[in-house]
Structure formats: C-alpha cells, structure tokens
Amino acid sequence: MRASILSIGDELVLGQTLDTNTQWIARQLAAVGCDIGEHRTVGDDQRSIEIAIQEISPRCNFLFISGGLGPTDDDLTRQAVAKVAGVNLQLSQEWLDKMIAFFAARKRPMVDRNRIQAMLPTGCTMLDNPNGTACGFSCSLPAADCTLFCMPGVPKEMKPMFTEHVLPAIRKASGGAVILQRTLHTFGAGESQVAEMLGDLMDRKRNPSVGTTVSNNVVSLRINARAPSPDEGENAMRQTIDACRDKLGELIYGTDDDSLASAVAKLLTNGAETTDSRSIVQTVTTAESCTGGLIAKYLTDIPGSSAYFKQGFIVYSNQAKTDRLGVSENIIHVHGAVSEPVVIAMAKHARRLTRSDYALAVSGIAGPDGGSAAKPVGTVCVGLAHLPNLRQPGFRNADREEEVFAVARTFNFPGDRDMVRDRAAKMALAMLRYRLLGVPMPF
Amino acid sequence: MRASILSIGDELVLGQTLDTNTQWIARQLAAVGCDIGEHRTVGDDQRSIEIAIQEISPRCNFLFISGGLGPTDDDLTRQAVAKVAGVNLQLSQEWLDKMIAFFAARKRPMVDRNRIQAMLPTGCTMLDNPNGTACGFSCSLPAADCTLFCMPGVPKEMKPMFTEHVLPAIRKASGGAVILQRTLHTFGAGESQVAEMLGDLMDRKRNPSVGTTVSNNVVSLRINARAPSPDEGENAMRQTIDACRDKLGELIYGTDDDSLASAVAKLLTNGAETTDSRSIVQTVTTAESCTGGLIAKYLTDIPGSSAYFKQGFIVYSNQAKTDRLGVSENIIHVHGAVSEPVVIAMAKHARRLTRSDYALAVSGIAGPDGGSAAKPVGTVCVGLAHLPNLRQPGFRNADREEEVFAVARTFNFPGDRDMVRDRAAKMALAMLRYRLLGVPMPF
Numbered sequence: 088m089r090a091s092i093l094s095i096g097d098e099l100v101l102g103q104t105l106d107t108n109t110q111w112i113a114r115q116l117a118a119v120g121c122d123i124g125e126h127r128t129v130g131d132d133q134r135s136i137e138i139a140i141q142e143i144s145p146r147c148n149f150l151f152i153s154g155g156l157g158p159t160d161d162d163l164t165r166q167a168v169a170k171v172a173g174v175n176l177q178l179s180q181e182w183l184d185k186m187i188a189f190f191a192a193r194k195r196p197m198v199d200r201n202r203i204q205a206m207l208p209t210g211c212t213m214l215d216n217p218n219g220t221a222c223g224f225s226c227s228l229p230a231a232d233c234t235l236f237c238m239p240g241v242p243k244e245m246k247p248m249f250t251e252h253v254l255p256a257i258r259k260a261s262g263g264a265v266i267l268q269r270t271l272h273t274f275g276a277g278e279s280q281v282a283e284m285l286g287d288l289m290d291r292k293r294n295p296s297v298g299t300t301v302s303n304n305v306v307s308l309r310i311n312a313r314a315p316s317p318d319e320g321e322n323a324m325r326q327t328i329d330a331c332r333d334k335l336g337e338l339i340y341g342t343d344d345d346s347l348a349s350a351v352a353k354l355l356t357n358g359a360e361t362t363d364s365r366s367i368v369q370t371v372t373t374a375e376s377c378t379g380g381l382i383a384k385y386l387t388d389i390p391g392s393s394a395y396f397k398q399g400f401i402v403y404s405n406q407a408k409t410d411r412l413g414v415s416e417n418i419i420h421v422h423g424a425v426s427e428p429v430v431i432a433m434a435k436h437a438r439r440l441t442r443s444d445y446a447l448a449v450s451g452i453a454g455p456d457g458g459s460a461a462k463p464v465g466t467v468c469v470g471l472a473h474l475p476n477l478r479q480p481g482f483r484n485a486d487r488e489e490e491v492f493a494v495a496r497t498f499n500f501p502g503d504r505d506m507v508r509d510r511a512a513k514m515a516l517a518m519l520r521y522r523l524l525g526v527p528m529p530f
Numbered sequence: 531m532r533a534s535i536l537s538i539g540d541e542l543v544l545g546q547t548l549d550t551n552t553q554w555i556a557r558q559l560a561a562v563g564c565d566i567g568e569h570r571t572v573g574d575d576q577r578s579i580e581i582a583i584q585e586i587s588p589r590c591n592f593l594f595i596s597g598g599l600g601p602t603d604d605d606l607t608r609q610a611v612a613k614v615a616g617v618n619l620q621l622s623q624e625w626l627d628k629m630i631a632f633f634a635a636r637k638r639p640m641v642d643r644n645r646i647q648a649m650l651p652t653g654c655t656m657l658d659n660p661n662g663t664a665c666g667f668s669c670s671l672p673a674a675d676c677t678l679f680c681m682p683g684v685p686k687e688m689k690p691m692f693t694e695h696v697l698p699a700i701r702k703a704s705g706g707a708v709i710l711q712r713t714l715h716t717f718g719a720g721e722s723q724v725a726e727m728l729g730d731l732m733d734r735k736r737n738p739s740v741g742t743t744v745s746n747n748v749v750s751l752r753i754n755a756r757a758p759s760p761d762e763g764e765n766a767m768r769q770t771i772d773a774c775r776d777k778l779g780e781l782i783y784g785t786d787d788d789s790l791a792s793a794v795a796k797l798l799t800n801g802a803e804t805t806d807s808r809s810i811v812q813t814v815t816t817a818e819s820c821t822g823g824l825i826a827k828y829l830t831d832i833p834g835s836s837a838y839f840k841q842g843f844i845v846y847s848n849q850a851k852t853d854r855l856g857v858s859e860n861i862i863h864v865h866g867a868v869s870e871p872v873v874i875a876m877a878k879h880a881r882r883l884t885r886s887d888y889a890l891a892v893s894g895i896a897g898p899d900g901g902s903a904a905k906p907v908g909t910v911c912v913g914l915a916h917l918p919n920l921r922q923p924g925f926r927n928a929d930r931e932e933e934v935f936a937v938a939r940t941f942n943f944p945g946d947r948d949m950v951r952d953r954a955a956k957m958a959l960a961m962l963r964y965r966l967l968g969v970p971m972p973f
Contacts, residue, residue, distance in 0.1 A: 100566045102556025103741070103752060105548075109571075113545030123543045125578065126571035128552075135568065142585055268546060279601045279643050279663070291574075291603050298574070298604055300541050301684060309541055373823075373844070379830025380816075380823025383844045387822025390898050390947060398850035400843070401816070401826045407841035407884070441850070455833050499636055502661055504833060506686060 088261055089147040090116050091124040093139050095154035095164055096240055100130040108153050108245055115249065119257055120264035120313070121149070131155060136167035144171075144231035149257065151249075154240030156221035158200045164237055169208040172228055176206040179213050182222045189220060214252045219244040223252070264313070267295075267320040271308040271331055273338040274347055274517050275530060278306050284334050288327070295327040304510045305347075308339075337526050340517070347516040348385040354523035355395040355445075369444040369477075371519065373399035374412060374437035376424065376450040377467065381512040400437055412436040425450050425462055427495035430470030435493055438472045445522070446472045447515040451498075453507045463499065467511040470495040471518050494518070496530050531704055532590040533559050534567040536582050538597035538607055539683060543573040551596045551688055558692060560754075562700055563707040564592070574598060579610035587614075587674035592700060594692075597683030599664035601643045607680055612651040615671060619649040622656050625665045632663060657695045662687040666695070710738075710763040714751040714774055716781040717790060717960050718972055721749050727777050731770070738770040747953045748790075751782075780969050783960070790959040791828040797966035798838040798888075812887040812920075814962065816842035817855060817880035819867065819893040820910065824955040841884055845876065855879040868893050868905055870938035873913030878936055881915045888965070889915045890958040894941075896950045906942065910954040913938040914961050937961070939973055 092112050098104040109126045116123060124147045129135040136155065144150055155164030169176050183205040190197040207213060207224050214223030214236070221239035228235060236253050238245045273281055278301050282289055285308070288297045295312035310327055314320030332339055340350045355369045373382045373396075383399040386392055400411055405424055408414040414432045422428045430448040438446035451467030458464035473492045496518070500510045514530070521528045535555050541547040552569045559566060567590045572578040579598065587593055598607030612619050626648035633640035650656060650667050657666030657679070664682035671678060679696050681688045716724055721744050725732055728751070731740045738755035753770055757763030775782055783793045798812045816825045816839075826842040829835055843854055848867055851857040857875045865871045873891040881889035894910030901907035916935045939961070943953045957973070964971045 100556065100569060101560050102553040102566075103754075104743075105550065105553050107548065110545040110548050113543065117544050123545075123573070125582070126543060126569075128569040130566070139568070266544075268544065270546070277638065279641050282602045283641050283643060289602060289604075298540055299600075299602060300539070300547065302547070309546055311540075311544070375823075377830075378827075379835070379839075380818075380826030380842060380844065383823030384821075384827050387820075387844075387846065387951075388948070392822070393846055396822075397847040398843070398845050398854060399823060400841070401823065401830075402841050403830065403836055404840040410884075411841060441853075501632075501636060502686060505831070508830075 088121050088149070088257075088264070089124050090121040090149040090151065090257075091143045091147045092126045093136075093143065093150060093152045094126070094128040094240070095131065095136060095152065096128075097130045097161070099128050099154070108240065108242055111242070111246065112151050112153070112249065115254060116149075116151075116257065117266045117268060117311075119254070120261045120266050121257065122266075131161035131163060133163040133167045133170070136163060137171050140167065140171045140228075140235070144228050144233040144235070147233055148260070150233055150235050151253070152235060152237045153245050156204065156223070156237065156239045158198075158204055158220065162203075165203075165206060165208065168211075168226065168235060168237060172208055172210075172226060174209040177209045179205045179207045179222070182207070182213055185215070185222070186220050214238070214248055216244050216248055218247060223248050225253075225256075263316050265317050265320045267312040267314070267317075267324050269310045269324055269328065270343050271310070271328065271339050272341050272345060273306045273308070273335060274304070274340055274513055276306065276338055281306050281308070281335065281338070285331065286334065288330055288334065295323050297327065297331065304506065304513055337521065337524060338529070340520060346385070346388070347513050347520065349389050351386070351516050351520050351523065352389045352392065352395065354520065368394050370395050370397060370441075371445040371447065372397070372437050372441040372443040373515075374433040374446060374448040375399065375401050376403055376408070376433075377453040378449045378451075378508050378512045378515070379403060381508055382447055382449065382515050385512055385516060397443070398441055402433065408433060412440070423462065425452055425466055425468055427468050427470065427497060430468040431472070431493045431495050434470040434472035435488070435491060438474065438491070439488065442477075444474060444477050445519055447519055448472075449511050449515050451507065451511055453504045453511075455504060465498075465500045465502070465507050467498045467500055467507065467514070468495055469498065469511065469515050469518055471515070471522060473522055494528075496528070498530070531564050531592070531700075532567050533564040533592040533594065533700070534586045534590045535569045536579075536586065536593060536595045537569070537571040537683070538574065538579060538595065539571075540573045540604070542571050542597070551683065551685055554685070554689065555594050555596070555692065557711060558697060559594075559700065560709045561711050562697065563704045563709055564700065574604040574606060576606040576610045576613070579606060580614050583610065583614045583671075583678070587671050587676040587678070590676055591703070593676055593678050594696070595678060595680045596688050599647065599666070599680065599682045601647050601663065605646075608646075608649060608651065611654075611669065611678060611680060615651055615653075615669060617652040620652045622648045622650050622665070625650070625656055628658070628665070629663050657681070657691055659687050659691055661690060666691050668696075668699075706759050708755075708757055708760050708763045710755040710757070710760075710767050712753045712767055712771065713786050714753070714771065714778075714782050715784050715788060716749045716751070716778060717747070717783055717956055719749065719781055724749050724751070724778065724781070728774065729777070731773055731777065738766050740770065740774065747949065747956055780964070780967060781972070783963060789828065789831070790956050790963065792832050794829070794959050794963050794966065795832045795835065795838065797963065811837050813838050813840060813884075814888040814890065815840070815880050815884040815886040816958075817876040817889060817891040818842065818844050819846055819851070819876075820896045821892045821894075821951050821955045821958070822846060824951055825890055825892065825958050828955055828959060840886070843880055851876060855883070866905070868895055868909055868911055870911050870913065870940060873911040874915070874936045874938050877913040877915035878931070878934060881917065881934070882931065885920075887917060887920050888962060890962055891915075892954050892958050894950065894954055896947045896954075898947060908941075908943045908945070908950050910941045910943055910950065910957070911938055912941070912954065912958050912961055914958070914965060916965060937971075939971070941973075
C-alpha cells in the first residue's frame with residue numbers, strides 16, 4: 088500500500104509558514120504500514136494542483152491532500168479535483184445545513200461566500216468537520232486506482248478529520264500490516280564511522296532497514312521494520328536493535344525521545360522513576376566557561392532534575408574562575424584558560440565546593456574570534472572530577488581530596504559557535520555517562 | 531524566474547524528521563524575486579529521485595536539491611543526477627584533497643567510504659563545503675533549460691553553501707524584481723494583542739503586507755514588499771517598518787536575526803561593534819533557579835559576550851541559594867523559594883559578589899511537578915538589580931548597596947516545562963532591556 092501527500096497553499100510554497108501537517112500525516116500512515124511515495128507542496132493555483140494530482144495518483148493507492156478548501160477565491164482544491172476526475176461540482180445539502188447550524192451555534196452570520204464550501208465534486212463522499220466550515224471529501228480516480236482524501240489545511244481541523252474518518256479506512260485496507268519505527272541515538276563517533284561499524288546491517292535491502300541521520304551533533308540510527316502483523320514487526324525490530332547494540336556497544340546512549348542528559352539522569356538516579364529521600368541519588372555540578380550554562384540547561388531540561396543537580400557555576404572570565412572556584416592564577420597563566428590542567432582544577436574545585444559526587448568542567452574557544460595557531464577556534468577542554476566514595480556511610484563529612492578521580496580531554500570541534508558549544512556540552516555529558524557506566528571512554 | 535525545491539531522505543518522507551530546509555530555501559528565493567513552483571520530498575530511492583528531477587526540471591529555471599550526499603549506500607543524489615543528465619560520475623581530485631585535509635585537521639581517520647563523496651557527475655561545478663565532508667555541485671540540464679543545485683541536507687552545511695555559492699547566481703539572473711522580506715520581533719504581548727495594535731496594517735491586500743507568526747514565545751511581524759526594483763522595494767519596506775514601530779513602540783526589540791540577548795548586548799556595549807578595553811561596557815550577571823543556565827546560555831550565544839558577561843550562578847536548590855549567594859534561609863522560609871523577595875535577594879547578592887552593573891534572577895515552577903494551588907506550575911518570579919553609578923570614576927571600589935535599584939515581577943506562564951523555562955529566560959532579558967532603555971516595563 089502506497090500513499091503520497093499533497094499540501095496546498097501559497098504561504099507554504101513561499102516558505103512563510105512551515106508545513107507541519109505533512110510530517111504528522113506521514114507518521115500516521117507509516118504506523119499503519121503505508122509506504123510513502125512522496126510529499127509535494129504547490130501554491131494556490133488550480134493548474135498546479137491538477138498537474139500534481141495527475142502525476143502522483145498513478146503511483147499510489149492513496150493521495151492525501153490538505154489545504155485549499157476555504158471560502159476564498161484562492162481556495163481551489165475542489166475545482167482541481169473535479170477537473171481531474173472529469174466531474175462537476177454539486178451542492179452538498181447535508182454540508183450546507185451543517186454550516187448553517189455551525190454559524191447559528193456561534194451567533195455569527197454566514198456570509199454568501201461560505202456556500203462554495205458545500206460545493207463538492209459529484210460522486211465524492213463528504214467527510215465531516217466539527218471544528219470548522221471546510222468539510223473534507225474522498226473520491227476515487229478509477230483510471231489511476233487511487234483514492235483521494237481532501238482535508239482542510241488548519242491542523243486542528245485536519246487532524247481530527249484524519250483520525251476519525253480517514254485512518255479507519257486506511258487501516259482496514261492494510262490488513263494488519265505495519266511499519267514500525269525506532270530510533271537509536273549515538274554520540275561521539277562520526278556518521279561514516281558509525282556506518283562502518285554497522286557494516287551490512289545498513290544494507291539497503293534489509294528488513295528491518297537501518298539508516299543513519301545526524302542532527303545537533305547526534306548520529307541516530309533509524310530502524311524501520313515492515314511486517315504483516317504488529318507481533319512479527321516487534322520481534323524483527325527487537326532482533327535488529329540487539330544487532331545494532333552488538334556492533335556499537337555503549338556508543339548508543341538511548342532510544343527515541345532520550346537525550347544524553349536523560350541517559351545521565353537515569354544513571355545518577357539508578358533508574359528510579361520517582362526519587363524519594365531514601366533512594367541513592369548521586370549529584371553532579373557544572374563549571375562552564377565557553378558553554379556558558381548549556382550543560383546545566385541540558386541537565387535541568389529533565390523534569391525532576393533537582394534530585395541530582397543542585398547548582399552550577401558559569402565562570403566565563405579568568406577572574407571568575409579564580410574568584411568563584413579558586414582556580415589558581417598561576418595554572419591559568421602557565422597553561423592558558425583553555426587547557427586540561429585548568430578544566431581539571433575547575434571540576435575539582437566545583438565538586439568540592441558543592442559536595443557533589445561528580446563535576447563537569449568545560450573551557451574552550453567557541454569562536455568566531457579568540458582562536459590562535461596553537462589553539463584554533465573549536466579547541467575545547469572537558470574535565471570531569473569524581474569522588475567515588477562520597478555516598479558511603481560516615482563518609483559524607485570527610486572530604487578526602489586525594490581520593491578524587493579526575494580526567495580531561497582536549498577536542499577540536501568543527502563548525503560554528505553554536506555547533507562547538509553544543510558539541511562541547513554534549514561531550515561533557517557523554518564523559519560523565521561513561522564514568523557512570525564504569526566503561527572506558529572511547530574519546 | 532521559477533524555482534522548485536526537492537528534499538531527499540527516508541527520514542523526511544516517513545515523517546521522522548521535520549524538513550525545515552525547504553522553508554528556509556523558499557524564503558531566500560522569494561527574497562530575490564523567484565516564483566516557487568513546488569516543493570517535493572522523496573525517499574532515498576534512486577528511481578524516485580530521477581522521476582522527480584525529470585518531472586520538475588522542465589517546469590522551472592532552477593531546481594534546488596538537498597540531501598542524499600552523505601557517504602552511505604542510501605545517499606543516491608549524485609547517481610540520480612548523473613543518470614538524468616546522461617553522464618558518469620567522475621572523481622573530483624579537488625574535493626578529495628579537501629576531504630583529506632578536513633580529516634587531517636581534525637586528527638580523525640578518513641575511512642574509504644568517504645571517497646564516494648568526491649565522485650561527482652561529469653561536467654558539473656563543485657560547490658565548496660567548509661563545514662562537512664559533502665561538497666555540493668551544480669549542473670545544467672540543457673534539455674530542460676534548468677540548472678540544478680545539489681546541496682547537503684545538514685542545515686549547518688546547506689545554509690552557508692546556499693548563501694555563498696548559490697544565491698549570488700540566482701540574484702544575478704533575477705533582473706531586478708524583488709520580493710523583500712523583513713521580520714520584526716516583539717516580546718511581551720500576545721499575538722492577538724499585537725494584531726489589534728497593528729490594525730489595518732495587517733490588511734491582506736496591502737503591499738508591503740504585514741503578517742504575524744509566533745515561535746518560541748516571540749511574536750514576529752513578517753513584512754513582504756513586492757517591487758519592480760530593489761530601491762522601490764526598500765523604500766516601501768522602510769515606510770511600513772516605520773508604521774509598525776509607530777504602533778508597537780519598544781515592544782519591537784529587533785529585526786531578522788536579532789535575539790533578545792543580542793538586543794541587550796548592543797545596549798550593554800553601547801552598540802560598539804568591537805569592544806576594546808577603553809570602551810564603556812556595562813556587565814551583567816545571572817542567578818538562575820528554574821531556568822537552570824538558560825539566561826546565561828542566551829547571553830553567551832552572542833560572539834564577544836565575554837565583554838559584558840563574566841560569570842553566572844545556577845542555584846537550583848535552596849541550599850545553593852544560601853551557600854553560593856548568601857540568600858538568607860529566613861527569607862526563603864517566610865516567602866518561599868519562588869517569591870519576589872527571594873529573586874530580589876538573589877539578584878542583589880549576585881550583583882554584589884561579581885561587582886556587575888546588573889544582575890538578573892529567576893525562580894519559578896517549570897513543571898510538570900512542584901505546583902500548588904497558591905503557586906501553580908508556570909509561576910515564575912523574575913528579579914533585576916542595578917547599581918547605576920558603578921562606572922563613574924572613583925566609584926569602582928566603593929560598593930554602596932543603598933544605591934542599588936531592584937525590581938521583581940511575578941508571572942504565570944502557560945505551556946510545558948520547555949515553554950515556561952524559555953519564556954522565563956526571555957522575560958529576564960526583556961526586563962533588563964527596558965531598564966537599559968530607561969523606559970518603564972510594560973509587564
């Protein structure tokens with residue numbers, strides 16, 4: 088079963104409005120086992136809509152059209168569909184009556200212009216819209232073995248119509264077949280390196296299929312499993328996920344909506360869903376220079392983060408590193424603010440001052456200015472300090488600095504200021520994650 | 531001049547990733563007077579890409595393709611273009627050398643797989659990509675009088691390539707007609723309130739037209755001016771912008787790429803483009819609870835922010851507010867951590883400790899948990915402290931707390947955790963902006 092999606096509107100084609108309907112419809116269709124052929128967007132131009140329908144309909148079983156059903160002169164979907172189907176527009180008394188009731192219920196006058204919204208291609212089936220004045224309709228194009236579903240472009244009208252009147256028909260036609268989708272997230276290796284490690288799991292003809300995408304410095308694996316039933320799909324999906332984990336190991340930090348911060352949060356709280364005062368929760372603090380609060384922002388994105396994150400330092404200037412954390416002026420002078428000794432000192436002092444289990448520290452050159460030959464833009468040092476036994480009974484009040492574990496790494500990140508800062512913040516979280524896992528860092 | 535846009539990727543066609551490239555490209559094209567014919571999205575399937583190029587290219591002068599230029603087996607744009615153009619792929623020694631240098635500079639191994647990224651259709655022109663391993667290319671399809679521009683799908687790579695290597699060619703071909711687009715940003719009033727204030731400036735038939743959009747708590751005015759020449763367009767644009775400013779006053783904090791943080795930065799540095807040690811720059815510090823570093827993150831998003839932002843505090847727990855800033859336990863106990871006295875104390879102490887001109891403090895309930903009947907989720911207190919005369923000669927070393935100005939406001943923001951945190955951080959910056967302007971806050 089193959090479906091395509093057509094969006095109509097000048098504001099979409101000119102880029103004034105971001106089309107979010109198409110993505111939403113595509114996800115609904117994939118979930119019931121539809122292949123998606125294409126998305127297309129054209130403006131409020133009848134001929135363009137006709138051409139789109141003519142080109143797309145022979146290639147799919149279902150064509151979903153949104154937009155162009157309003158009452159104005161530039162709403163032309165009805166006319167274009169009628170033209171391609173070779174029929175006229177005909178008054179739907181049923182929809183006219185509903186529109187009259189719609190306006191009456193809102194004590195607003197129905198202007199003449201709205202009548203066009205009850206003119207539908209002859210032979211089509213009206214789709215109810217309780218949330219607006221544009222009904223939808225479905226009709227088949229027998230010449231192309233394709234069924235069209237036309238829906239309004241307003242998301243809060245389109246979505247209920249799709250769910251109530253369109254999806255049941257598609258689901259019935261699919262006979263139980265599904266395409267399940269899962270995403271695994273990795274951080275720390277490049278896309279081509281991940282692909283190399285996955286090897287023939289990325290074979291294009293494989294089912295479930297495995298593909299990679301990159302977004303905000305995270306390389307994700309998208310796994311699609313096509314199966315004749317949900318059970319078989321879940322089974323195949325599980326096996327493929329296991330195979331990916333075999334290849335990539337701890338590079339995979341989470342699935343679907345997980346972030347590096349949520350993965351870290353789970354480890355700090357031992358996966359406790361709720362944190363009461365008795366559960367063993369470890370804490371982390373932050374000492375940030377070039378990331379300017381971004382690590383803390385990521386940590387506190389997570390609801391309930393107050394359990395493991397109490398405070399953090401943003402020490403942007405050298406003076407602040409000394410005044411707030413007690414990093415010695417001499418270390419900064421000798422090694423430079425962007426250096427491993429400095430981030431180690433930042434992490435150690437921040438941990439000690441806040442009596443946290445862990446501290447993360449970052450200092451770097453985010454750009455665009457401030458680079459040098461020895462330390463170009465993108466140079467970032469990340470440090471981590473950890474006092475392993477802080478949670479042991481009786482240890483809380485003794486602070487044995489000699490037992491503190493500390494490590495630092497220097498990176499050279501490509502890209503602009505935003506990318507460097509984002510990658511630096513994520514690298515700090517990734518280093519903490521490996522430490523929490525008790526696994527050597529691959530960086 | 532007519533252009534169309536083709537996006538390639540399974541993740542796009544299946545709805546797993548929202549395509550934002552197309553909208554961005556469409557806006558750039560409209561700005562130089564291009565009509566946009568259609569947007570299309572197809573999956574990582576060579577035949578589908580070929581069909582799309584074959585169908586679209588006879589209908590437009592320019593076809594912009596993004597995606598499918600990565601190093602993996604499902605990156606098939608190069609092959610599809612070569613097939614349609616009737617040519618082979620040929621090694622670009624120039625790009626191979628650049629890729630080798632790219633990896634060498636990052637001290638990473640270049641895997642064999644990346645070589646495919648230097649294989650380009652014979653006769654095409656390579657488009658440089660300083661931000662990644664996928665070069666772009668342009669080629670003409672003489673049979674269709676259409677020029678193709680192929681670019682990587684990663685926005686951070688596509689956008690600079692488009693701006694530097696593609697747009698100049700399009701602009702030259704446009705012959706003068708323009709659709710100019712400008713955006714004015716407001717913060718602090720709702721969309722319908724802004725629309726009400728704009729009145730008939732929002733008439734749909736007006737040229738230049740004025741429309742509103744909301745994104746990340748910012749209400750923006752989009753102004754489009756169609757004109758036969760850039761001069762006439764600029765003139766009409768200027769008049770419409772002035773008319774909008776007359777209606778909205780200081781609610782408008784900036785245009786186009788401006789952010790609240792960049793507007794604040796300009797005011798703190800007196801608009802100085804470069805900051806040397808002698809220019810008068812005022813400084814700001816932050817004391818953040820529920821925003822967890824987000825205000826500092828926004829301030830340090832701006833290149834050169836070290837001139838006015840030296841350090842900040844993230845004091846998530848009550849203990850941290852007391853330990854780090856010296857907020858009295860009694861104030862917290864009496865008024866609660868989310869209260870105007872507490873944010874005023876946070877701001878005053880943070881300012882004093884860091885000897886800054888200004889301090890911003892936020893404490894609130896971002897949710898989803900932690901709300902109460904008296905202080906529901908979304909309750910946020912924002913405080914500001916300012917020592918007006920810190921920069922006067924001889925004043926630097928005397929710290930007269932009695933001259934500190936302090937103000938706080940309590941808000942109830944709708945939405946989820948992300949929205950509440952974002953709006954709280956922006957409100958703090960907006961309060962600072964009004965203080966810097968010397969204008970009463972409208973909040």
